[in-house]
């Protein structure tokens with residue numbers, strides 16, 4: 370590993386085991402991600418555009434927002450699977466969980482230096498590193514801004530081509546804005562697929578910037594527009610949840626158990642009270658529920 374690090378430092382072109390399969394990525398998103406037309410489009414386009422450039426002018430920064438169980442972590446694993454030979458177990462995919470790594474709110478300074486060192490070290494080992502920041506809503510405010518120099522276009526950093534990296538932030542911040550629009554669209558008798566990113570982009574950025582527990586509270590990452598794309602994940606309705614259940618059943622060789630699909634559907638909680646359209650936990654509980662009813 371040490372030899373490789375030295376080589377990467379000198380050559381500036383180290384690609385580690387980076388083996389992107391863009392078609393596989395697009396197909397996987399299209400086929401296996403339910404009810405998320407915006408995430409499908411935005412993630413595919415952003416990744417394709419980014420990978421077309423041999424020397425990108427800034428890193429790819431994606432921020433996933435939406436309710437629990439709607440597919441945010443799922444999409445980040447799909448990305449890992451199709452970008453690296455060794456998929457999520459690749460040593461160049463780094464996952465970061467604030468409650469685990471940065472549990473204490475009064476240690477912001479210490480966490481900032483640790484985060485900076487960690488990103489720098491990993492980028493030196495591999496310019497094509499992927500950094501996934503899960504549970505951003507638990508990140509102590511002020512910590513994330515230490516990443517500003519890594520995310521922007523202009524800063525020149527010694528030795529590492531930091532612009533080849535991919536950053537993925539994941540949080541539930543902004544879910545109220547997203548859920549409200551999806552509900553209004555439905556109540557107006559329109560299709561959820563009619564929703565476009567421009568209907569949500571500005572209000573989502575504002576919500577994330579103004580929310581204390583978003584990891585981006587008053588963050589320069591938002592005000593300086595360092596996020597390439599904010600990706601909204603829409604609340605899943607009954608038909609999406611049923612697709613998740615059917616997939617789970619088929620994986621267990623029980624494709625035809627419609628009784629179980631119905632049992633799982635009725636065992637979940639839905640909002641709003643008046644209408645009961647959207648699953649409160651998305652597809653998150655499905656494997657456990659299928660276990661229970663099978």
Ligand SMILES: Nc1ncnc2c1ncn2[C@@H]1O[C@H](COP(=O)(O)OP(=O)(O)OP(=O)(O)O)[C@@H](O)[C@H]1O
Pocket residue numbers: 401402403404405435436437438439440441442443444540541602605613651652653
């Ligand atoms: N839109 C979806 N299409 C297909 N499967 C989904 C979708 N959303 C969730 N799932 C399934 O549910 C599981 C849990 O979802 P996931 O971990 O991606 O949720 P999340 O949005 O990251 O939520 P949280 O904020 O609670 O972590 C996934 O592993 C996947 O199997």
